[in-house]
Amino acid sequence: MNYPAELKYSKSHEWVKMEGDVAVIGITDFAQDALGDVVFVNLPSVGDSVTAGAAFGDVESVKAVSDLVSPVSGEIVEVNEALADAPEVFNSDPYGSWIIKVSGITDTEELLDAAAYEAFCAEEA
Amino acid sequence: MGELKRTQLYDVHVNSGATMVDFGGWEMPVQYPTGIVAEHLYTRHACSLFDVSHMGRLLIEGPDRVAFLQHVLTSNVDALDLNMAQYCIIPDEDGSAVDDAYLYCFNEDNLLLVVNASNTDKDLVHLNKYLKDYNCTITNITADYASIAVQGPKSKDMLTQLAGGVALTEPVKNALNTLTMEGREVLIAKTGYTGEPLGYEVFIKSCDAQWMWNRLIELGAKPAGLGARDTLRLEAGMPLYGHEMGVDPDGNNMPIFAVPLARFAVSFAPQKGNYVGREHLAVQYEAFKRINNRDFSDLAALPRRIMPITLLDKGVMRGGMTIYKGDKQVGWTTSGTMVPYYVAEGEGLQSVILDETAKRSIGLCYIDSDTLKDDIVEVDVRGKRLKAVIPQMHMSVMAPPFARPLLYRPTEEQKAVVVDDNTPKAITLLTKALENHRWRQQRCVNLIPSENTPSRAVQMLCASDPAFRYAEHKKVKAFYDSDIFYYQGTKFIDEVEQKLVEQMRRYLGCREVETRVISGQMSNAATFSALVDWKNRLDRKHDAKRLGYVLNNHIIKGGHLSAQPMGALKDYIAVDPVTERHAVVNFPVCADNIYKIDVEETKKVIEKYRPELIIFGKSMVLHKEPVAAIRKFVDEQNIPTTIMYDMAHVLGLIGDSFQKPFEEGAEIVTGSTHKTFFGSQRGVIGVNYKKDELKYGLWETIESRAFPGSVSNHHLGSQLGLLMAAYEMNQFKAEYQKAIVDSAKHFAKCLKAEGLNVAGDPVIDYTETHQVIVSVGYGVGPEVAERLEQNNIIVNYQATPDEEGFTASGALRMGVSEMVRFGFTFDDFAKLASLMADCILRNKDISEDVAKLRSEHLEMQYCFKGEEFDAALEGLVAELGV
Structure with missing residues (x-):
């Protein structure tokens, strides 16, 4: 399992990368492994507002569906539409598969660093 | 854990x-x-x-x-x-x-x-x-x-x-x-x-x-x-207990007949007695039948049923989601996910499964029983109503070796016919017919064992005047069984039919012949119909009892389609109330040769089932059928039965080189007149009952089930042609039949020597008939047959006795009759075998070599020749304007 040191992590298994004041958000390696083959993603739209701790979409594997939970509150400024046609990249490249970019951040969940997240995952498994 | x-x-x-x-x-x-x-x-x-x-x-x-x-x-x-x-x-x-x-x-x-x-x-x-x-x-x-x-x-x-x-x-x-x-x-x-x-x-x-x-x-x-x-x-649409069976999301038990498989899994056979749940199942079954007849007046016993469902909008269904039609809940999904599949390209048997994959969102649902295929519904996918449809099924297993996904295609409206000038179409038809005729007759080596080209005389007679006429006739007791015709203008065809009957009696070696049936399949259907009628002749106040048991060759073991319940036997075969299946048993085959009937095992089957009808004959046939041995056995055991030989494929081989069915003990012979026989495409029935025998009544029943039972117009032109073919056959059969069997054996040996996998027993040179079977590899028969056609060799792909069906065919079935008739020698068959090996094993283009070989053999053999005959024939030809 891969936990890049430069990222922050939520307990609902999203990763966050700050690019200036924009949060780039995706799902973690642990999340994709637990889901198995991802076959569908429900994406939000640019302009939607997101709330820290609330769902902004969902991702479906053959086995199960899982909510995508935003670690921040703010407004979506970009959506990775390519994921809709190729959701399998969540499995092959979870940290290259960003889902949304959020700016105007007003609130942020408590996020873990790589080491703490790895320990958290070890507990969950 | x-x-x-x-x-x-x-x-x-x-x-x-x-x-x-x-x-x-x-x-x-x-x-x-x-x-x-x-x-x-x-x-x-x-x-x-x-x-x-x-x-x-x-x-x-x-x-x-x-x-x-x-x-x-x-x-x-x-x-x-x-x-x-x-x-x-x-x-x-x-x-x-x-x-x-x-x-x-x-x-x-x-x-x-x-x-x-x-x-x-x-x-x-x-x-x-x-x-x-x-x-x-x-x-x-x-x-x-x-x-x-x-x-x-x-x-x-x-x-x-x-x-x-x-x-x-x-x-x-x-x-x-x-x-x-x-x-x-x-x-x-x-x-x-x-x-x-x-x-x-x-x-x-x-x-x-x-x-x-x-x-x-x-x-x-x-x-x-x-x-x-x-x-x-x-x-695959298969139920999983806990989803498609058991308890529904409202907590109610789901009836067994909600699952489509119940129709096959539930029996009400009398010997099951009053088994657990039977009464409720019987009520469900009545509801099931009503619903399938689209009578939705009483759904109480079967309010909802399991059906496939396909999501039309983007998303994924899971089990337990609510389904709506408008505002009304009509059921739940029971299972669902996104399923991958291989994309296929092209249509029909030539369609190719690609490496490319895709996914589709499908499920099963428990839905109101009045729901029909193609109905559009909405599924509540976590708060969103998504559009879905009820397809026929998600996948077909009917084309082994591959399961084929069936993607939902809406039923297409038929386009209105556009009325326009048909002249160009008529001209195109003529041009294309000429092209096809030239290809098949001059460039193609035809090895379909069910086909033959008739002689020029037969073809011309088929096209001459009686071709458009009627000649209904029937024996009438009041006139001492004279044939009475209902129309005028029939004296010529009356004479033709009498002569044809006489020629066919001589050829078959039997007492009575019916020639009005127009196909081998109809010969069998008329015979089965007559057997049922004869069986019930003393009781006309009840539904007629059907035939059972019947002993025949299983279709997978080469049995003829026309002698199967799925063919001409369908309406005449009983259902065994104990097994609830057609009352058919099959000839056991030899363990070391699946193409040959095992006589000793057959005797055991006959003793056990005491079949009232025994049908010999096959469409994939390499061996003589053991008619004499079985006749001897049933006579010794005093088993009342009727022995019939469906000689469709081997009708033209009756004689010293193959079998003499009536001498060996067959009572009825049916067949088609255009496979190994020389004729136009018709059927024939022969029987050997004497006038003073009880079973002569069966013969009279066969005649009446031919006309008026099966035909009114019986294609008089082809009957005229068949008389010429019968003259030819009776004149030339000795040389022709020997040439057929010898050539088939020689062709088989040459194919084997070229490295092809020839089926059958090498001790008898693989075949005793006109047929040769070559295995080309599991499931690739259709592809190889298509490749041969592109190279001007026409064969048919064939499932062997250990394969699952035509799409899994791993063999080619070939017959030498047509090419023997066009004068192919042993050398020609050796050349052909070598070319076929090049094409099948090495994928070489042999099309021009085949066309050349064929073009050297355009003159038909085993038919009448000479100045006087030719003059008479050309007179007819000229009058027909050919």
Whole structure:
């Protein structure tokens, strides 16, 4: 399992990368492994507002569906539409598969660093 | 997960990196590292292994085992033959399902019932409630045996390798066998839960489980987990207990007839008596019939049914989602996910399965019984209403070796016919007909064994005046059985028919002949109809009793379609009330030669079933049929029966080089007149009853079932042509028939020498008829036949007796008759064999060589020649304007 040191992590298994004041958000390696083959993603739209701790979409594997939970509150400024046609990249490249970019951040969940997240995952498994 | 049960293969799964989960109290692999999608696809194009050792294996032993199972299962256990399995449901008193199961008959001492793992304990409690009234026992042998499902198009090949090349089972669904594989005993079943047309489940002793699993992995199989097992069975539309059976989301028991398979799994055979749940099932069945007749007036017994559902909007369905039509809830999804499939290109048999894959969102649903195919509904997918449709089915298993996904296509409206000037179309038709005629007659080597080109004289007569006429006639007792014609202008054709009957009597070697039937299939249908009519002649106040038992050649073993229940026998064959199947038994074939009837085994079958009709004859025929031996046997045993020989393919071979059916003891011969015989395309029926015999009445019935039973207009032109063909045959048969059989043997030997895999017995040079069978590889028959056609050789692809059906055909069926008639010599057949090997084995373009070989043989042999004959023929030709 891969936990890049430069990222922050939520307990609902999203990763966050700050690019200036924009949060780039995706799902973690642990999340994709637990889901198995991802076959569908429900994406939000640019302009939607997101709330820290609330769902902004969902991702479906053959086995199960899982909510995508935003670690921040703010407004979506970009959506990775390519994921809709190729959701399998969540499995092959979870940290290259960003889902949304959020700016105007007003609130942020408590996020873990790589080491703490790895320990958290070890507990969950 | 410490308290969970583990199968014999647990270590293998863990070592393979499987994700293990709790499944019904068992610690089972849900997927391996490649994931569910890859496992699903590998099953569909190659072969996957599924550990199904967790399923409950219950052995039922004791003298009352059948009676007990008849009482506690829905199926007809009396209909379960040795080495066969059947799907069944364990019913509850209220007509709902306790579980669904498979019942296996591997031997004559016990029956094996395989139930769902999570239901095993519950099933045992339920079954034991009824056991006390029966002298039999149930033993849970789950731990003694492991079970592996080997599923996918390559499964047959892999298991055959392990079995040392012997045939695994009969090539039909649910067939069983007990084999030794590398010194270990293996119980093998042609069953599965993936929808794969080729798939097996094996039962092996626990100690052999790892050996079997590892050997199959070495041979190229890959492991697949419960995740793929679920997506595969969902795509195949198969029910899963707890989803499509059991309790619905409202907490109500689902009726058994809600599941489409119930129609096959539930029996009301009288010998089942008042079994568990029967009364409720009978009420459900009545509702089922009403609903299928689109009478939705009373849905109480069957308010909802299981149907496939396809999502039209983007998204994924899961089990338990609500389905709406407008504001009304009409049901729930019971299973659903996104399922991968291989994309196919092209149409029909030539369609190609590509490497490209795609996914589709499908499910099964429990939906109001008045829902119809193509109905549009909405599914509440986590708060969003998504559009979905009810398709016919998600997948077809009818084209082995591959399961074919059926993507939803809306039913197309037929386009209105555009009225325009048809002159250009008429001209095109003429041009294309000329092109086709030239190709088939000058450039093509035709090896279809059911075809022949008739002589020029036969062809011209077929086109001459009576071709457009009627000549209905019937023997009338009031005129001492004179034939009475209903129309004028029929004196010529009357004379022709009388002469034709006379020629055919001579040829067949029998007393009476009917020539008005216009095909071999009609010959059989008229004969079967007459047999039923004759059987019921003394009782016209009740529905006519049908024929049963009938002994024939199984279609897979080369039996003629026209003598099968799916062919001309359909409306005339009884259903055995005990087995609830057509009252047909098949000739057993020799263990070392599946193309030949086993006479000694046949005698046992005749003694057991005492068939009222025995039908010899095949469409894939390499051997003489043992008519004399069976006639002798039934006479000695005093078994009342009728022996018929359907000589469709070999009608032109009657004589010293092949068989003389009536001398050997056949009573009725039917056939078509255009395969090995020289004629136009018609049929013929001959019988050998004497006028003073009781069965002469059967002959008179055959005549009346020909006319007015089968034909009114019987294509008089072709009857005229057939008279010429009969003259030719009676004149030239000795040389022609010898040339046919000798050429077929020679052709077979040449093909063999060229490295092709010729079927049959080398001791007799592979064939005693006009036919030669060549194996080209499992499932590739259609492709090779198409390649040969592109190279001007016309053959037909053919499933051999150990293959599943026409799409799995691995052989070519060929006949030499037409080319012999065009004067092919031994040398020509040797050349042809060499060219065919180039094309089949080396993919060489031989089209021009074949055309050249054919063009050297354009003159027909075995027909009348000479100045006087030619002058008479050309006179007719000139008048016809040809």
